[in-house]
Amino acid sequence: MSxxxxxxxxxxxxxLASTLTGLSMALGVALVVTVLVxxxxxxxxxSGDAQGYxxxxxxxxxxxQLVLNTVYHLSQxxxxxxxxxxxxxxxxxxxxxxxxxxxYCLGDSYRVAGRSFRVVGTTPDMFDKLIYGxxxxxxxxxxxxxxxxxxxxxxxxxxxxxxxARQSGLKVGDPFNPTHGIDDKSEGHEHDAFTVVGILEPxxxxxxxxxxxxxxxxxxxxxxxxxxxxxxxxxxxxAHGDAEVHEGSHDHDAHDHNEAExxxxxxxxxxxxxEVTAILLLLGSDLYVENIRRVVNEEHMYQTVAxxxxxxxxxxxxxxxxxxILLVLTVMIVVVASISILVGIYNSxxxxxxxxxxxxxxxxxxxxxxxxxxxxxxxLALCGGVAGILLGHGLVGLANPLVxxxxxxxxxxxxxxxQELVLIPGLIILASVVGILPAMTAYRTDVAKSLSASP
Amino acid sequence: xxxxxxxxxxxxxxxxxxxxxxxxxxxxxxxxxVKKSFVQPDGEPLPVLNVARFDVAVGEQVVVRGxxxxxxxxxxxxxxxxxxxxxxxxxxxxxxxxxxxxxGRDLFRARNIGYVxxxxxxxxxxxxxxxxxxxxxxxxxNREPDWAEHLLERVGLSDRLHYRPAALSVGQQQRVAVARAxxxxxxxxxxxxxxxxxxPGHQQQVIDLIRQTCEEQxxxxxxxxxxxxxxxxxxxxxxxxxxxxxSVVAP
Numbered sequence: 001m002s003x004x005x006x007x008x009x010x011x012x013x014x015x016l017a018s019t020l021t022g023l024s025m026a027l028g029v030a031l032v033v034t035v036l037v038x039x040x041x042x043x044x045x046x047s048g049d050a051q052g053y054x055x056x057x058x059x060x061x062x063x064x065q066l067v068l069n070t071v072y073h074l075s076q077x078x079x080x081x082x083x084x085x086x087x088x089x090x091x092x093x094x095x096x097x098x099x100x101x102x103x104y105c106l107g108d109s110y111r112v113a114g115r116s117f118r119v120v121g122t123t124p125d126m127f128d129k130l131i132y133g134x135x136x137x138x139x140x141x142x143x144x145x146x147x148x149x150x151x152x153x154x155x156x157x158x159x160x161x162x163x164x165a166r167q168s169g170l171k172v173g174d175p176f177n178p179t180h181g182i183d184d185k186s187e188g189h190e191h192d193a194f195t196v197v198g199i200l201e202p203x204x205x206x207x208x209x210x211x212x213x214x215x216x217x218x219x220x221x222x223x224x225x226x227x228x229x230x231x232x233x234x235x236x237x238x239a240h241g242d243a244e245v246h247e248g249s250h251d252h253d254a255h256d257h258n259e260a261e262x263x264x265x266x267x268x269x270x271x272x273x274x275e276v277t278a279i280l281l282l283l284g285s286d287l288y289v290e291n292i293r294r295v296v297n298e299e300h301m302y303q304t305v306a307x308x309x310x311x312x313x314x315x316x317x318x319x320x321x322x323x324x325i326l327l328v329l330t331v332m333i334v335v336v337a338s339i340s341i342l343v344g345i346y347n348s349x350x351x352x353x354x355x356x357x358x359x360x361x362x363x364x365x366x367x368x369x370x371x372x373x374x375x376x377x378x379x380l381a382l383c384g385g386v387a388g389i390l391l392g393h394g395l396v397g398l399a400n401p402l403v404x405x406x407x408x409x410x411x412x413x414x415x416x417x418x419q420e421l422v423l424i425p426g427l428i429i430l431a432s433v434v435g436i437l438p439a440m441t442a443y444r445t446d447v448a449k450s451l452s453a454s455p
Numbered sequence: 456x457x458x459x460x461x462x463x464x465x466x467x468x469x470x471x472x473x474x475x476x477x478x479x480x481x482x483x484x485x486x487x488x489v490k491k492s493f494v495q496p497d498g499e500p501l502p503v504l505n506v507a508r509f510d511v512a513v514g515e516q517v518v519v520r521g522x523x524x525x526x527x528x529x530x531x532x533x534x535x536x537x538x539x540x541x542x543x544x545x546x547x548x549x550x551x552x553x554x555x556x557x558x559g560r561d562l563f564r565a566r567n568i569g570y571v572x573x574x575x576x577x578x579x580x581x582x583x584x585x586x587x588x589x590x591x592x593x594x595x596x597n598r599e600p601d602w603a604e605h606l607l608e609r610v611g612l613s614d615r616l617h618y619r620p621a622a623l624s625v626g627q628q629q630r631v632a633v634a635r636a637x638x639x640x641x642x643x644x645x646x647x648x649x650x651x652x653x654x655p656g657h658q659q660q661v662i663d664l665i666r667q668t669c670e671e672q673x674x675x676x677x678x679x680x681x682x683x684x685x686x687x688x689x690x691x692x693x694x695x696x697x698x699x700x701x702s703v704v705a706p
Binding site: 010447 | 528529532535537538557558561562564565566570572575576577578579580581585588589590591592593594598635639
């Protein structure tokens with residue numbers, strides 16, 4: 001019978017007290033684990049989502065806002081920039097630095113089952129030429145779970161993210177009608193239908209929560225055209241974006257289109273009337289980032305933003321301190337829980353003085369009985385700790401659907417953070433420290449007196 | 456052999472006398488001038504032990520009688536090395552345990568001395584078998600589960616191996632305690648009023664068990680009691696006051 005077994009048995013002898021003490025430790029550790037896992041996931045997620053390209057070009061305004069609504073489908077879009085700026089990257093004077101330029105138009109949403117998903121007008125390059133992340137295996141490219149990418153000349157084709165597909169039930173071939181505006185509450189005008197031609201594999205990024213439609217079709221929707229400076233054929237005087245919603249008076253001929261009629265030729269909107277919310281840029285080299293930034297910032301009323309840098313700043317200035325405070329608080333809870341271990345064991349010492357004396361009479365040394373008490377403390381902390389780690393991951397699992405629904409970020413139950421490994425030696429040290437007081441009581445037990453005393 | 460001794464005795468030499476004495480009395484326990492006092496609350500020392508000489512031979516069974524509070528338990532504690540004498544020597548199997556450090560006395564006790572208390576010998580968290588195994592834990596030697604089972608069988612508890620103390624009668628608990636005291640094959644067993652809390656009908660069983668098992672395994676026994684009935688069964692019965700020369704007896 002080892003000393004560990006003796007320690008374990010005496011814990012079991014006081015099963016209720018031990019369980020309660022262990023439980024308080026488990027709750028403390030669970031909270032630490034939850035904070036660690038969520039922080040780890042959020043950090044990886046946020047920095048991962050922004051890795052597919054170098055720069056975002058958009059209208060002047062909040063940098064973070066531009067990143068949030070372009071990369072994460074959060075917050076409100078800022079002003080738009082003219083289509084000609086996109087052309088400068090795609091074919092114009094910045095083309096030699098630019099590997100891929102992808103236009104990005106926001107302002108519509110698709111509402112289904114009480115949820116609202118953003119609709120993005122873009123080009124097929126978004127999925128053909130951009131990656132959504134990078135890991136040890138290299139670039140992570142967009143894959144289609146079903147269907148294919150939309151065609152550049154099929155104006156009313158769309159590709160949807162995995163979360164959208166799961167929650168809306170849309171399948172390849174289904175039509176859907178985007179709604180004007182991105183505000184969840186506003187009763188926007190329902191646009192004409194796009195047809196789903198592809199469903200993306202889950203990427204674990206915010207793009208899982210978005211629908212991507214052909215930019216050309218997007219432009220032809222009500223209220224998406226800028227007032228044409230000369231030719232007023234398509235626009236009729238309203239400003240783009242969240243301005244007033246058109247009623248039936250609008251000319252629908254140009255985009256009266258559905259899948260059944262096949263690919264009837266539709267006139268694209270004249271480029272002068274087109275705007276984009278942002279341009280995603282993948283450059284030929286990291287070195288070009290500064291060139292483009294300098295030129296764009298100086299010459300225009302536009303800004304370039306490196307999403308990775310913005311996200312890093314966001315994480316460092318806002319998320320990290322909050323995380324630290326949470327971590328300190330939760331670690332304090334663990335310390336309080338370990339003090340309850342101390343109290344629990346210490347209170348049991350008076351009724352155990354005879355047991356200790358009996359062991360001493362059987363030849364146990366002072367240090368052996370001291371070790372038994374320390375082991376009890378360590379066992380209690382470890383059992384509580386392991387239970388807490390499992391409980392913490394359970395909590396993360398329970399929170400997952402909610403987090404996915406709100407943010408599109410997938411929290412994995414089996415996502416073990418490396419920092420959790422520090423918990424185990426940390427708990428052993430903590431338990432040894434709090435175990436010293438009762439262990440010293442055991443060490444000092446007066447055997448002759450305790451044997452004579454009636455229990 | 457006795458014939459040979461007699462013959463040599465007849466020859467009148469001193470040496471055979473010594474040899475004969477050594478054969479008759481191989482010491483297991485020797486106390487010499489052992490003194491111990493406790494400090495009273497008022498700071499005055501209270502003498503409890505003053506034993507000029509107390510010897511027990513190998514395999515010998517001795518009962519020590521005396522009034523309660525007369526120092527019987529303290530005598531056993533000093534012999535076991537649980538308490539230390541203020542002066543004098545305590546030789547157990549020719550080892551002077553008063554000269555050992557505390558950890559040395561602990562290990563010596565674990566390996567050589569069995570101890571049965573009045574009652575509540577057992578740890579409630581462990582089964583009968585585990586309590587016996589517990590006795591083997593602190594020797595620094597390999598534990599012998601078979602021997603533990605054998606001992607429990609010997610004390611008549613082969614069907615109670617996995618019972619917790621709470622599920623055993625006081626008499627059964629004392630039998631487990633006897634088995635545990637013998638677990639490390641000690642050469643000396645100390646029993647402190649082992650039947651005090653057992654109902655009279657079962658006291659004799661426990662006394663018989665202790666005496667028989669000690670005899671079987673050549674274990675010397677020092678049993679203290681205040682019962683005349685128990686004391687009457689021993690060939691050698693000592694009255695504590697007879698060899699414990701203290702002027703004041705604790706109340």
